[in-house]
Amino acid sequence: MIKILLLVIALIAGLIVGPDLAGQQGYVLISAANQTIEMSVTTLIILVVLAFASLFLLEFIIRKLFSLSSSTRGWFSGRKSKKARKLTNDGMLKLLEGDWKQAEKLVVKGVTGSDAPLLNYLAAAEAAQGRGDVENRDRYLQQAADFGTDSLATSLTRAKLQYRQGQYEEALASIQGLLDANPRNTVLLNLLKDTYLKLQDWQALLRLLPSLKRVKAVSDEEAAKLEQKAECGLMAHIATQKGSDGLLAHWNSLSRNARQQTPLIACLVKQLIGRHADSEAYIILRENLKKHPDETLIAMVPELNLPDYHPAIVKLEDLLRYNENNPVTHSALGQLYFREGKWPEARRHFEKALEIRPDVTDYAWLVDTLEKLNESGAANSLSREALKLALPHKE
Template identity: 65%
Template structure:
């Protein structure tokens, strides 16, 4: 605009001043090397104005040409971006449909001109793994990492795909690298928990559980279940490696609250019994039954191989003083009296157990006791009754 104004001003000046100088045009001599150029002052002014105008016109033409070129490039670039978006969208739809080969082809082809190439390569990695090509999967993940090596989504996708491919150790390694800077990420922590479960790596799982519960990744009920599973799993591993002595040492190292959980007491007792440490197992079980009348624990008493069942009988009889209607206590007492061949006492407790809670196993024990008492008719009648209980009810 300024140049245009200057040009117009020059033209006006030429028109106004030109006639005034017509009678006194002056003289201009330009000498360069051996060349000379002569002209009037008026001619020089007009020449300068014409050259200036020509320069301005040439500049305008060049700008227009460059503008057209830029618009053309922009049109082609926009077309490629639109095509890439369409290919990405179609590729993701193919992935949802399970057409992994076509999905991989489309998202990779669109990656170069995609608005978010990172997502294209992550989708391609999943498609490659779904076709069983873990090498190509890792190549796509590398391309994604090259775009943004610090991106949490890339690393989490890598860990998820490794987990789905049952590469649990590799997934744990990936997640552990992330955990230092993302210790509160719920997706990371949940996936790490699942890896530990698959690997049966109980110690780190136990260490992780309080953190999971605190952040709300798992509910209190799930945390309690996982704690029992992990503690019991750890006790199993210790027993396999170090026998009943190792298990006893581990049990003594646990805090009081943990040792009071019936599920863990039951796990401990069963493991000790499998390794012929029934007496040590009963010592722990007896102490537990002083504070609890858990039916699961009571049912473990007759499963132990003890040299003397009298202390166990006395303990169970003490329980009946506080709860005479516990069928598990009556059943356990009946089984212990059978071991001591006290058939009448055993009969009374089995009858009471069946009265409180009909149970096929107790029917079987009572039938055996009746046969020992030579009461064949009662045993036969009870067998028919037990058969009715065992058969499914008719609809």
């Protein structure tokens, strides 16, 4: 703009001053080597103005050409990016729809010109796994890793896909490689927790629980359930490896709080019964029923195979003194009396349990008891009642 203004000023000055110089223009002599050029001052001024005008015009043309070239490149580049975005968006939609083959094809085509090629490769890896093509999945993951823009996202995606494919050992290796650098990542910790559950690595899961609670990856209730599951799993493993003696030694090494938890006591008793250590299991039940007469533990008494059921019967009868309307205690006593062949006592307790609450299992026990008492008619009538209870109710 300034250059054009200067040019216009020079032309106006020439128009104003030109007439005054007419007839007394003077002259200019230019000598170079053996050549001489002679002209009037007016002609020189006009030539200089024209030279400047030519330079300005040439600069303008060159700038326009470069601008046009840049615009053209920008247009092609924008068109390429727009096409890549459309391919990626369409591919993501196909991925959500479960059309793995088409999703993989679209997101891979969208890599060229994509603003985020890492996401394209990660989506392609998921689509490849959806098709069951683990080889291509790993190839896409490696291409994503080569970008190096977000190694956590790539490695975490790798671990998730390995977990979903059932490659738990591989997933564990991938997760452990990230854990030191990301000890508070809740997604990572939850994936590690799920992997330990699949691998039944109970000790590792117990070690992980404090970290899960610290970052609030699980609620207190979930943590308690996980702890019980892990402890029960660990007891089953120890019972298999070391028998009932090793199991009892492990039990005694647990904290006092753990040894008072009903689910863990039930797990211990179940494992002892499975190892034919019923007498030891009864001692555990008896001691805990003194402190906490929990129905879960009461229901386990009839599962014991004891040489003499009299002490167990005495213990359960004693519990009825504190809660005579407990159907679980009546049912357990009925089963113990049945085993001892004391049919009238068994009948009394089963009927009392059913009076408090209907239960298909107790109906079955009572039917067997009535048959032992040679009361077939009553047994048949009771069977029909039990059948009505077992059948689903129609609205």
